Amino acid sequence: MAALDLFGRRWALRILWELRDQTLGFRPLQQRCDGMSSSVLQQRLTELQETLLVERDAQDGYRLTPLGKGACDELRGLHRWSERWAAELDRAAPDGPDAKP
Template sequence: MVALDLLGRRTALRILWELRGDPMTFRALQEACETNSRLLNVRLAELKEACLVEHTIGGYRLTNQGGSLGAALEPLFAWAEEWAKHTNLG
C-alpha cells in the first residue's frame, strides 16, 4: 500500500504527530522531530505531495486529509503509550 509505504518512512509519523496542534515553523518542527534539515525537507515534500501537510503563513500544518489520518492513528498512538509503560522502550 502506498499509504503505509509513506508512513513507514523515517520521521514521517513523527512529523504528523508534531503537527497535530498549531502550525509549526520549519525550525520548530526540525527541533521537535530531532532530525536534520535535509531529511525534514524530503519528508515534508512527500507529505505535501500526498496532501497531508501544507505550508501556510503560520508554518506547516496538517490538511483536512492529514487531520483525518491523525484521527485514524489515535488508537495506535494510545496503544503505543500503553505498550511503552510495560516495556523498557518507553
C-alpha cells in the first residue's frame, strides 16, 4: 500500500498524530480519537503496523517507529500552517477580531 493511499484513509493521520509524543494503549488511543469504532481503529493500526509506521510494545501499547516519527515531523509543519490559516480565517470573518462595529 502506498503511503499516500494509507494517509488518505479515515483516521490514519489522526492515529499517527495522537501517537506523536507517547505510547498509548488501544482504549486510550480510541478515546483520543473521539471514540472511533474499535473495528476501524484495529484496521488502521494493523495497516500502520504493516507499513512500518506503528509498532506494539511489550505492554500492548502502540508507538511510532522511526519512520512513523518522520511522518509526524512532516505533520507538525502542516499543523503549524493550519494554525496560521485558522487565525487568518478568524481575522477575515465578518464577525472576527478585525471586524468593524
